[in-house]
Amino acid sequence: MIWMVSAVVIAAVLAMVLLPALPQPADYLDFADKRELLGVPNFWDVMSNLPLLVVGAWGAYVVARLQPKEKWPYAFCFGAVALAGIGSTYFHLAPDDDRLMWDRLPIALGFMALLSAVIAERVSLRAGMQALAPLLIAGTASVLYWRWSMLRGTENILPYAIVQYGALAAIVALAALRSRYTRGADLFVVAGIYAVAKITEVLDKPIYALGGVLSGHTLKHLLAAVAVGWLVRMLQRREPLSPPSSGLPTR
Secondary structure, three states: OHHHHHHHHHHHHHHHHOOOOOOOOOOOOOOOOOOOEOOEOOHHHHHOOHHHHHHHHHHHHHHHHOOHHHHHHHHHHHHHHHHHHHHHHHHHHOOOHHHHHHHHHHHHHHHHHHHHHHHHHHOOHHHHHHHHHHHHHHHHHHHHHHHHHHHOOOOOOHHHHHHHHHHHHHHHHHHOOOOOEOOOOHHHHHHHHHHHHHHHHHOHHHHHHOOOOOOHHHHHHHHHHHHHHHHHHHHHHOOEOOOOOOOOOOO
């Protein structure tokens, strides 16, 4: 299944070279909820990042019980989640393209690290560890390329989108394989919650218009934190399977 990793990376590279540039929507930075509270602009979009910081720190604490090699992909994943909470807070205090990079970079790293962890558990530990660094580099490159293309006046968000959604698709596909641990189906729950989070992001203004309580983007932050929390819960409750997998190598 290493071909999935290669497919994500190759697709991102080809998108940069061959496909027409895809700019982000013109109104992307026009978030629905601009209320200020306690002197904090865009209060709810800002403060809804706190759960991401908390659950990222919680996840980093939980992975301390994992085997030394297995812990690194999850450590990078939860570290990236915590940084996403910080980066998104910084971005939403004064949304602009310069700050947006610090929101997107940890998101890309988190997805790449989680893909590495899933490979390690469902294909082989060695394959997952070997994939970690290239995946993190690919995630970083997709965000830096987007920012570079924007500065050149030819904005192209497509590689970043491929990295994020391609990684999510690969994670779901790999989740169909038998894990070396119980609770393998929890990954489908995590992916499902995150999919709902992305839907609320798209429906930012319509959701806010329903009653002016919370916007879709605020709900996206909260649901993303729930998805990560479910992932941490999986790590806390799972147990090794014996035999570990259906003939798949673990070393």
